[in-house]
Amino acid sequence: MCSSDLLPKGYADEANKDTKYPWAIWLHGFGGFGEFQQGGGAQLLDQLRKEEKIPAMAVVVFRAPGFRTTYLNGESGGDIEDIIVGDLLKHLQEKYRLKSEREGRAVMGVSMGGMGALKIAMHHPEVFGAVAVHSAAILPVDPADLPQNYQRQVDMMMQRGGLAEVFGNPIDKKKWAHEMPLALAADTKP
Numbered sequence: 001m002c003s004s005d006l007l008p009k010g011y012a013d014e015a016n017k018d019t020k021y022p023w024a025i026w027l028h029g030f031g032g033f034g035e036f037q038q039g040g041g042a043q044l045l046d047q048l049r050k051e052e053k054i055p056a057m058a059v060v061v062f063r064a065p066g067f068r069t070t071y072l073n074g075e076s077g078g079d080i081e082d083i084i085v086g087d088l089l090k091h092l093q094e095k096y097r098l099k100s101e102r103e104g105r106a107v108m109g110v111s112m113g114g115m116g117a118l119k120i121a122m123h124h125p126e127v128f129g130a131v132a133v134h135s136a137a138i139l140p141v142d143p144a145d146l147p148q149n150y151q152r153q154v155d156m157m158m159q160r161g162g163l164a165e166v167f168g169n170p171i172d173k174k175k176w177a178h179e180m181p182l183a184l185a186a187d188t189k190p
Contacts, residue, residue, distance in 0.1 A: 006042060007096070008049065008056035020097045022104040023058040024130075025084065027071060029111025029137070033063040039110075058098060062088065070157065071116025072179055074166045081116075085124050106130035112137045112157075118181040122188075141183040143171040 010016050028035045036042060041061075048054045062084065065077035073079035084107075093100055107128045109117035114136025121131035137157075140146060146154050158164040167175050177183035 006045060006059040008058060020099045021056060021058050023060065023098045024106040024108055025060045025062055027062050027109030027113030027116045029113045030068050035110060036061045058096060060092060070112055070163055071120060072166045076165060081120055084120060085127050102127055103129040106132065108132040110134045115181060119179055119184060122181060122184045138182060139180050141180060141186055143173060143176050
C-alpha cells in the first residue's frame with residue numbers, strides 16, 4: 001500500500017499545530033496511481049484552496065498493490081476495501097492531524113475508483129461522511145444484464161481487474177450484488 005499525501009498550505013506552521021483537518025481519500029481508476037497528479041487533480045485542488053472555494057483539507061491519493069484494483073476484498077492485491085477502511089485510516093490518523101469523525105472524511109474516485117468509492121462508502125457509512133465520483137464504473141445489479149457491446153471491457157475487468165478472483169466464473173450473483181453500488185442502492189431501505 002502506498003499513498004501520496006497532499007497537505008494544506010500552512011499545515012506545518014506553528015500557528016496550526018493543533019488544527020485537525022478534514023480529508024479525502026482519492027481512488028484511481030484502471031489508469032493507475034498517477035491519474036490524480038497527471039490529470040490535473042493536484043493543480044485543481046491547489047486552485048480551489050487558493051480561491052477559498054474549498055476548506056483547508058488534506059487529500060490522500062491511494063495506491064493499491066499492483067497496477068489495477070477493483071477495490072474489493074479477495075483480489076490478488078489483498079483485501080483492498082479492508083486496507084482502506086482499516087490500516088490506511090489508522091496509519092493516516094496517526095501520521096497526520098486529520099479529523100477522525102465521519103463528517104471530516106470523504107472518499108472519492110474516478111472510473112473503477114469511482115465504483116470503489118461508492119461501494120466502500122455504502123458499506124461503511126460510519127466511516128465516510130461524503131462520497132464523490134466522476135465517470136464511475138457502474139455495473140448492473142445482475143451480471144446477466146451486462147451489455148454485450150461491453151463484453152471486451154467486462155472480460156478485461158474479470159481477468160486483469162481481478163473480478164474473476166472475487167466473483168468466480170461463472171459469476172456468483174450473491175457476491176456480485178454485495179459489491180455493486182446499484183445493487184447496494186436497490187437493497188437500501190429508505
